Amino acid sequence: MSEQDNNSKGFIGRFLSLPTDSVPKTIFVAVAVCLVASMVVSAAAVALRPIQAVNALKDKQINILQVAGIYDPNVDVLEAFAAFEPRVLELETGTFTDQFDAASFDDRAAADDPATSIALDNDPAGIVRQAKYVTVYLLRDEAGDLDKVIMPLHGYGLWSTLYGFIALEENGNDIFGLQFYEHAETPGLGAEVDNPRWKALWNGKKLVDENGTLQISVAKTAPAAGADYHVDALAGATLTSVGVHNLVTFWMGESGYEPFLQQLKAGTL
Incomplete structure (x- = not known):
């Protein structure tokens, strides 16, 4: 392929025409995977934050019940904590x-x-x-x-x-x-x-x-x-x-x- 044909493809065309195992494509895939993974982790963290907060509060209440000597695993924590x-x-x-x-x-x-x-x-x-x-x-x-x-x-x-x-x-x-x-x-x-x-x-x-x-x-x-x-x-x-x-x-x-x-x-x- 001539240099003129290669230049006519533009940046994206030249990138796509590179071999699969080329350095630019390897870096691109690695960065893309990291970005997608970080977005998934961030979304999960945001979605689970309210649940984590509730669980942390429940654990704190259980500890208060335990240190007071009135914790019963068969009794609802909120009911006992009242x-x-x-x-x-x-x-x-x-x-x-x-x-x-x-x-x-x-x-x-x-x-x-x-x-x-x-x-x-x-x-x-x-x-x-x-x-x-x-x-x-x-x-x-x-x-x-x-x-x-x-x-x-x-x-x-x-x-x-x-x-x-x-x-x-x-x-x-x-x-x-x-x-x-x-x-x-x-x-x-x-x-x-x-x-x-x-x-x-x-x-x-x-x-x-x-x-x-x-x-x-x-x-x-x-x-x-x-x-x-x-x-x-x-x-x-x-x-x-x-x-x-x-x-x-x-x-x-x-x-x-x-x-x-x-x-x-x-x-x-």
């Missing part, structure tokens, strides 16, 4: 606020928003910013009296931020349970925070002593305050255990829920 009374808590004052709708308030979004969070200078939990408001969940008994309060907490472990809940008895001091619903700690080591045997160690432990001093600890040895304030560290997961200790003591301390717990104990809420 037993809780969600309230938005202002951490600084330790009082509930009606400024936000508790059913839709997003704790994580609040922590990222400068209008509803503060940057931390003293940050033992490694969370960088702390929301001024969080959602707590009240569980009442059949008589309408407070039975348990479930509070969210989070902090950095070895590889990831651990998000979870702590359940306290109505006295605001005795721990009923602690568990995490999201983290990326090492399987078989730090991920043992999910081990039922380790989670069971938290039941019955106390936060503060008779003098009101925060004593709860996660360590290899019990503190001077005694076994009532001690949870054994995870074997082979020192840094994750330190992270859990730091996040629990941070959130249960004066920078976290202490103002709320004081009012809870005083019965002023």
Whole structure:
């Protein structure tokens, strides 16, 4: 084919006349496949986002039910979760606020928003910013009296931020349970925070002593305050255990829920 005939075909014609295994056609096919695949993945992600959000919310609700000790796999999650009374808590004052709708308030979004969070200078939990408001969940008994309060907490472990809940008895001091619903700690080591045997160690432990001093600890040895304030560290997961200790003591301390717990104990809420 003469150069004049080849030029008369135009760019597309010249491209189509190339051998199938030519470099331009190989690159074209590779790029086209990548574009189509990315469009399919993007479309699927957008289409599945509402389902993922619903599943994430359901998983969170199951964890709240579990840490409160009332989860039953044979009972509908939404039906069981209706037993809780969600309230938005202002951490600084330790009082509930009606400024936000508790059913839709997003704790994580609040922590990222400068209008509803503060940057931390003293940050033992490694969370960088702390929301001024969080959602707590009240569980009442059949008589309408407070039975348990479930509070969210989070902090950095070895590889990831651990998000979870702590359940306290109505006295605001005795721990009923602690568990995490999201983290990326090492399987078989730090991920043992999910081990039922380790989670069971938290039941019955106390936060503060008779003098009101925060004593709860996660360590290899019990503190001077005694076994009532001690949870054994995870074997082979020192840094994750330190992270859990730091996040629990941070959130249960004066920078976290202490103002709320004081009012809870005083019965002023």
